[in-house]
Amino acid sequence: MPTPDRTSLDEIVAAGRALLESEGLAGLTMQAVATRVGVRAPSLYKRVRNRAELVTRVAEATARELGERLDAAATGAPDGPARLMVLARTFRGFAHERPAAFGLLFTPGSDLAIDPDVLRGASASMLAVAAELSGPDHALDAARTLTAWANGFVSMELAGAFRLGGDVERAFEYGVHRLADALATGSP
Structure with missing residues (x-):
């Protein structure tokens, strides 16, 4: 037995x-x-099998959780710009709550072998709002732009890199609003 x-x-x-x-x-x-x-x-x-697989499974579980949070947040917002605001705030909140996991997912050059289906699932809400704002032909470009901006902003925030004073919350909201406006104009 x-x-x-x-x-x-x-x-x-x-x-x-x-x-x-x-x-x-x-x-x-x-x-x-x-x-x-x-x-x-x-x-x-x-x-x-080994530590590399363990780290990948942790990253995949983290990506799923982030995707679920983004999906849930996007559900209640009335239109593309409002959904973008909610998604950006949810993304930021996740990073503040789980900074090490956030870093694991968004570390440049990471050799994690995350399942592409997991990444697609985690990105679905961002891709949908990007398509709504900028059109289906530019959805991936817009989603990458939004994610890169949010990742850069939040990474700097978590690292304490905003050293010139001022209101970081206001700066985040300003950036999200400007991106929503720029994407909604429809011009590449």
């Missing part, structure tokens, strides 16, 4: 996500996850 499983892949990923936030990417180790879920490290290899 085989020994019963003492943990599941969902528990492993949840432990990994919690460790990422509390200990950073360097602290997201197989041993730390095993300790958190109450098994010995070799037991994890029944569910996860």
Whole structure:
């Protein structure tokens, strides 16, 4: 009779996500996850091949969560510009709540092998509002522009890089409004 499983892949990923936030990417180790879920490290290899797969699964779970939050936020807004505002605020709120996970998803040059379907799902609301604002021919371009701006802004904010004083909240709102206006004009 085989020994019963003492943990599941969902528990492993949840432990990994919690460790990422509390200990950073360097602290997201197989041993730390095993300790958190109450098994010995070799037991994890029944569910996860190696640390790279663990980090990828944590990133995918994070992308799914972000996508779900964006989808839920976009549902209540009446039109494209309003949806863009809500999406940008939700994106920013997620980054403030889960800064290490945000960094994992949006680190340039990352070698994560995230499933393209997961990325498409996480991007669906942003692509939809981008298409509404700029037209279907420019939806991907507009979504990339919006995401790059929001990522840059939030990354600088989290790093404390806005050092000239002023109201960062006001600057964020100004940027989102200007982007919405620019995209809604329809001219590339």
